[in-house]
Amino acid sequence: MLDTDWSDSWRGAFRIELRAEAIGLAWHGWPVLPGTFPAHAEAGGSWTGPVPVHQDWADRLDAHPNEVATWWNGRPYSLLVATGTVLDAVEVPDELGKRAARLLRATGHPAPIVATPNGRWLFLTTVADRLPQELAAEGTVRWHGQGSWIPLPPTPFQHGVVHWRVKPDVWGWRLPTADAVHSVLARALDQHDADQAAFAGAGQFAAA
Template sequence: MIGAALTFATEWQWPVLPGVAPDPQGPARCGCPDPECTVPGAHPFDPALLAATTDERMVRWWWTQRPAAPIVLATGGKAPCAVSLPAPAAARALAALDRAGMRLGPVVAAPHRWAILVAPYSFEQLGELLYAQDHVPGSLRFHGEGGFLALPPSETGHGTVRWERAPLPGSAAPWVPDVEAVVDATVEAINRTGVSAPEF
């Protein structure tokens, strides 16, 4: 886990921090104090999200102390943001985007939701983009400034986080598309193909 965390932080300059681990007494539950946590093991807790960093020494210290801790990306700022949707709908939407020739960057796949990484965006930019759409499925989620996303190969209460579309090999930070292109194409694919995206 520490190797992946160091790649994200030092080579790609993505600010990361360790997530709260799943509850050892019940892996489907979270180790945080919330008994009804909906993202078990896939969110920051201690340290808090604002502690996310690209500092090599801090990242090494965190994962030396907690080698199995999930890797959490603090989205926004200079780091990628993400657009996520339920896994079954995401798989069909990606197939539709491929047929349309849409270029995508990395796609993170958790057992229940997949997230398409996109370039950083502002809340104002996102608001204007969504306002211009005739219909935006309620199951789409936007991980922007102040948000977070568990990265591969994290183990969470819902299972393993993996790459559905892995970054190309190399030390440079992966290319990610603009949010406008992803939202426009995803919404169009869902509406045109009748892809079902349930509200969860």
């Protein structure tokens, strides 16, 4: 749908939803920002994902919700949140994300989780000063800290819409500590590596 349906009426309705979400997050103290959206590619440019619209976005992180509301008055900008001040995020492939989400549920302490249409999951945490080495060394894992940003629902991609896997109100708008989530992600990664090794061993046994 998002590849073709960018009519004025659709954009208007979607802009209202994005604006409402941005205002709500701003009132909770999250540093939201407007980002580019797929229709920008219609002007002849390429669109590989949302980036901040304003070059001085880092100077706008303490904007009042009333000012935030004006940013979405004209266009259906993507909804971004800056990382490194109020929250961080760890971005992982969806399979690793599913494993980590199951482990988090088992502890009874869910974390806010965002999923993107291109198969990535984002685990939101308190601000950290580093990513553990076992995660940093994994090429498919990305840490969003100071100077970065992530898309939040309902940001549109060319083949779908960003959505919540676990909404922040489930956690009472309290972010889990970065150490706790990093530990769970590391456990999920270990499980994945063990499963891969077992699968490879089974294949070798069958070949023999």
